[in-house]
Amino acid sequence: MLTDRQRQTLNFIHSFIDENGYPPKLKEIGEHLGITSRGTVHRYIRALEDENLIRVSTGRSRGIELVDEVSSGDKNISDHENTLPVAGTIAAGSPIEAIEDQETINLNEFFVRPGRFVLRVQGDSMIEDGIFDGDMVIMESCQTARDNEIVIALIDQEEATLKRIINNQDGSITLVPANSSMKPFRYSAERVSIQGKIVGQFRAY
Amino acid sequence: MLTDRQRQTLNFIHSFIDENGYPPKLKEIGEHLGITSRGTVHRYIRALEDENLIRVSTGRSRGIELVDEVSSGDKNISDHENTLPVAGTIAAGSPIEAIEDQETINLNEFFVRPGRFVLRVQGDSMIEDGIFDGDMVIMESCQTARDNEIVIALIDQEEATLKRIINNQDGSITLVPANSSMKPFRYSAERVSIQGKIVGQFRAY
């Protein structure tokens, strides 16, 4: 029989894998449970292993596996249910006609890849690039970026912002907002770490 | 089981090929990961080859091939493959960290419904509403719209445009661009037919 904490641990492992496709490490589990000690977390892992609920490859990072439960049901989704027809370009002079058999787009296939995540944007610093307060941006994790890419930059390990990046000759980094009422800021390289770059943006009305 | 860095490497190779049609070289992978050493990158490549996830033609530049994953059997369309984790809101003061609140978003479920379609936007008439030249808009077919909704209006059965709509007291219709260099236009009701209203917008970078 599991204790509360053990059950919480198992639940977290479950949803973490669901979400990320790979298992968490002890530290991540600890953060979720509010435990700072990896040793304590490890004791839970051990207990769950004894109960035969997980499998652990000893020594390896992220070495936790779930023990198979009932194989998940198939989710038979026929393809067209997941696509939107692309009716063409809207430009002066042409009505949008009956949408025949033309191109379709599957938003998931278009945007969803491992290593990507979504953020809701707060603030107006990128409005001139068409990224508005409340918009969602699709980011891809990475540590470096080329000039003029839009990135999430973490400054002094504290403040995260969405900005356009310029890698200066001298190694410093300039973060440029797309809002003429704000000014670019220049930082030494050590102060800035990049957490991801933008690959998409969307908005619902 | 892959390490974090190995997974990031594989993801990058994947999207690089997707994007460019040819595989990246070590240096390019390194730049993406923030590594200056080709040797380190090479070790990842080796590991991925050992895991049978890629194939490498030894010695050649850009000699990486992806191993077909279709063959890898199950393709357990587990849900997370179609969702993106929502990492939270990006605002000053908070690093994007452990993706805690397990919210995820499934773009298809979010946007795809019967009767909707996608249009590519041409022109700048809606830039102040964050709809740029080249953006895609998701429309829902309908014949009427309330004030201030963004619609596709077909004028004189000829010209289709994306505009904000105002239904005037006298029955006429005003179409308002979101671009201060353009003026609203007023049409009699007979001249305008609405083909759909906006429900979403997206853009790829």
Next chain:
DNA sequence: GTTTGCCGTTGTCGGTCAGTTAGCATATAC
């Protein structure tokens, strides 16, 4: 034909990180 430079390959070195184990402390239930 030689040189130069890019690229992949291999190996080594030192630093960091994750998992593991053990010992100590506290609170609660029996």
Next chain:
DNA sequence: GTATATGCTAACTGACCGACAACGGCAAAC
């Protein structure tokens, strides 16, 4: 008092990671 669950710190080990150096193949530049 004893047992159990919980949490911490400290220390050990091996995996992992990144830099660097060196080599060979190849192609463009001279």
